[in-house]
Amino acid sequence: MSWEKFTKHYLTLPELDFALDISRIDFGDGFLAEMEPKMQEAYKAMADLEAGAIANPDENRMVGHYWLRDASLAPEPELTTEIEKCLADIRQIATKVHSGELAGAKGKFKNCLVIGIGGSALGPQFVADALGNPDRDKMQLHFFDNTDPDGIDRTLATLDGELGETLAVVISKSGGTPETRNGMLEAQAAYKSAGVDFAKHAIAITGAGSKLDKVAESEGWLTRLPMWDWVGGRTSELAAVGLLPAALQGLKIDRMLAGAAAMDAATRSTETTKNPAALLALMWYYATEGKGAKDMVVLPYKDRLMLFSKYLQQLVMESLGKEFDLDGNTVNQGIAVYGNKGSTDQHAYVQQLREGVHNFFVTFIEVLKDREGDSIEVEDGITTGDFLQGFYLGTRDALYENGRQSITITISEVTAEAVGQLIALFERAVGFYASLVNINAYHQPGVEAGKKAAASVLGIESKIISLLREKAGERLNTVTIAQHLGLESQTEIIFKLLNRLAANQRGIIAEDKFSTPETQFYYE
Numbered sequence: 446m447s448w449e450k451f452t453k454h455y456l457t458l459p460e461l462d463f464a465l466d467i468s469r470i471d472f473g474d475g476f477l478a479e480m481e482p483k484m485q486e487a488y489k490a491m492a493d494l495e496a497g498a499i500a501n502p503d504e505n506r507m508v509g510h511y512w513l514r515d516a517s518l519a520p521e522p523e524l525t526t527e528i529e530k531c532l533a534d535i536r537q538i539a540t541k542v543h544s545g546e547l548a549g550a551k552g553k554f555k556n557c558l559v560i561g562i563g564g565s566a567l568g569p570q571f572v573a574d575a576l577g578n579p580d581r582d583k584m585q586l587h588f589f590d591n592t593d594p595d596g597i598d599r600t601l602a603t604l605d606g607e608l609g610e611t612l613a614v615v616i617s618k619s620g621g622t623p624e625t626r627n628g629m630l631e632a633q634a635a636y637k638s639a640g641v642d643f644a645k646h647a648i649a650i651t652g653a654g655s656k657l658d659k660v661a662e663s664e665g666w667l668t669r670l671p672m673w674d675w676v677g678g679r680t681s682e683l684a685a686v687g688l689l690p691a692a693l694q695g696l697k698i699d700r701m702l703a704g705a706a707a708m709d710a711a712t713r714s715t716e717t718t719k720n721p722a723a724l725l726a727l728m729w730y731y732a733t734e735g736k737g738a739k740d741m742v743v744l745p746y747k748d749r750l751m752l753f754s755k756y757l758q759q760l761v762m763e764s765l766g767k768e769f770d771l772d773g774n775t776v777n778q779g780i781a782v783y784g785n786k787g788s789t790d791q792h793a794y795v796q797q798l799r800e801g802v803h804n805f806f807v808t809f810i811e812v813l814k815d816r817e818g819d820s821i822e823v824e825d826g827i828t829t830g831d832f833l834q835g836f837y838l839g840t841r842d843a844l845y846e847n848g849r850q851s852i853t854i855t856i857s858e859v860t861a862e863a864v865g866q867l868i869a870l871f872e873r874a875v876g877f878y879a880s881l882v883n884i885n886a887y888h889q890p891g892v893e894a895g896k897k898a899a900a901s902v903l904g905i906e907s908k909i910i911s912l913l914r915e916k917a918g919e920r921l922n923t924v925t926i927a928q929h930l931g932l933e934s935q936t937e938i939i940f941k942l943l944n945r946l947a948a949n950q951r952g953i954i955a956e957d958k959f960s961t962p963e964t965q966f967y968y969e
C-alpha cells in the first residue's frame with residue numbers, strides 16, 4: 446500500500462474527529478466516475494426522502510429518522526412540534542426519575558427493564574454498552590429481548606427483590622410483536638408476585654392506538670411516548686426508543702443527537718469524495734459487486750463497540766435483504782453482516798479470513814484513545830493499547846497481503862457524539878446503497894412469513910392439547926395424532942411440538958425421554 450494511494454483515499458472530517466480510509470478496497474481509477482450518475486440519483490432520492498417524500502412506497506410511508514436530530518427539517522410543522530415535545534418529555538421523565546420525584550413502590554428507581562426486540566432493543570443495548578459506566582450510570586439497564594423463558598428468568602434473577610425500584614419500559618413500534626407482548630406479560634406476573642403494581646412502574650413507547658398503547662392507557666401506566674409510522678424500527682435509536690433508556694441511564698442524549706446531526710450534515714454533501722456515507726455505500730457496491738457477493742465483517746478494536754456489529758446486522762440486513770427491486774424484478778439483494786471485536790476475533794475466525802474462503806470484506810473501526818488515565822507498561826515502553834493497535838494494523842496488512850480488502854473508520858474516542866455519528870453514518874450509507882441497487886430499504890415484507898408460520902404452529906399445538914385431553918390415557922403416536930387431526934402434512938411439526946410439550950411437563954408424556962419419531966405420547 447503506497448502512501449500516495451492511502452492519502453488519496455483517506456477522508457478526514459476534522460470537525461467530527463472522524464476519518465474514513467477506503468484505500469484498501471481496490472477499486473480502479475474509473476470506478477467513482479462511472480458510479481457518479483447513480484450516486485447523484487441517490488443524493489436526489491435522499492433529498493426527496495428528507496423533504497418528506499413517500500420513500501417507503503409499499504407501506505405508503507415517509508421515512509423521517511433524519512428529522513429526529515434536527516426537528517426543523519420535518520416537512521410539516523406539527524411533526525416538528527411532536528419531535529420536540531417527545532424530546533422534552535424524555536428529558537423531563539429522566540429528571541423526575543433521577544431526582545426521585547417519580548419513584549417506585551420501594552423508592553427511587555435504580556433499574557430500568559427494557560422490554561423490546563429487534564429495532565426496539567438492539568439500539569438501546571448497543572448504546573448502553575458503548576457509553577455506560579456502571580460506577581457513574583444513574584440507572585442500570587436490563588433487557589427482555591426474546592420470548593425465551595429461561596432468558597427472562599436470568600434477567601429477573603438480577604432484579605430479584607428490586608422490582609419496586611425497577612422502571613419497566615416496554616417498546617414496540619407496532620405494539621403487537623408477540624415476543625414483546627410475552628415479555629410484558631412475564632414482567633407483569635413477576636411484579637405481581639413481588640407485590641408491586643406494574644402499571645405504576647411502566648412506560649410504553651409505541652405507535653398511537655396500537656395494542657400496547659391501549660393496554661398502557663387502560664391500565665393507567667405512568668406514561669406513553671410515541672413511535673411514529675415514519676420512523677422504522679431499525680432506525681429508531683434516536684427516537685424515544687433509544688433516547689429514553691439512554692437518558693434514564695444518565696447518558697448525554699443531546700450530545701448523541703448532536704453527533705448524528707453533524708454526520709447528517711457531512712453526509713448531505715453531493716461531492717462524493719467528501720461524503721463518507723456515499724463512499725461507504727460505493728465501497729460496499731464495489732466489494733460485493735452490487736449484489737451481496739461478499740459479506741461485511743465489522744471489527745471494532747474497542748470492547749465498547751462490540752454490539753455495533755449486532756446493531757448493524759439488523760440495520761443493513763433488514764434494510765438491504767430484499768427479494769424484489771423497486772421495479773418488481775427478482776433481485777435477492779442484501780449484504781450479510783457479522784463481527785464482534787478485535788483483537789479477540791483474531792483468536793476465533795480471523796484464520797479463515799486470512800486463508801480460507803474469500804467471501805468478505807472487513808470494516809475495521811479504530812479508536813485512538815486507549816482509556817481514561819495512564820497505562821502501565823506490559824513490555825518495555827509498550828502498553829496494552831499499543832498491542833491492540835498493533836493487532837489491528839497487523840491483521841489489516843496480513844489480510845490485504847492475501848487479497849482481502851478492508852475499510853477503516855477512525856474515531857478518537859467512544860463518546861456520545863461519536864456513537865451518534867456512527868449510527869447516522871451507517872443509516873445514510875444503507876439508504877444510498879439501496880438507491881444504488883434500486884430497492885426499498887424501509888420495509889421488511891420477508892419477516893411476515895415467519896410470523897404467520899409461527900401463528901399456525903401455535904394453532905396446531907392447541908389442537909394437539911385438546912385432542913390428547915379428549916383421548917386422555919390413550920397411547921398415540923405422532924402419525925395417529927396427525928391422522929386424528931387431519932394434519933398428515935404437518936406430521937413432523939406435530940412430532941416437534943409433542944416432544945417439547947413432553948419435555949416441559951405440560952401433561953403430555955413421551956414414553957421414551959429421547960423420543961424417536963415413532964415414540965408413543967399420551968395425556969396424563
Ligand SMILES: O=P(O)(O)OC[C@H]1O[C@](O)(CO)[C@@H](O)[C@@H]1O
Binds near residue numbers: 620892
Ligand atoms: O417495534 P416492534 O413493532 O415490536 O418490532 C420489532 C422488530 O420487528 C420487526 O418488525 C421485524 O419483525 C423489526 O423490523 C422491528 O424492529
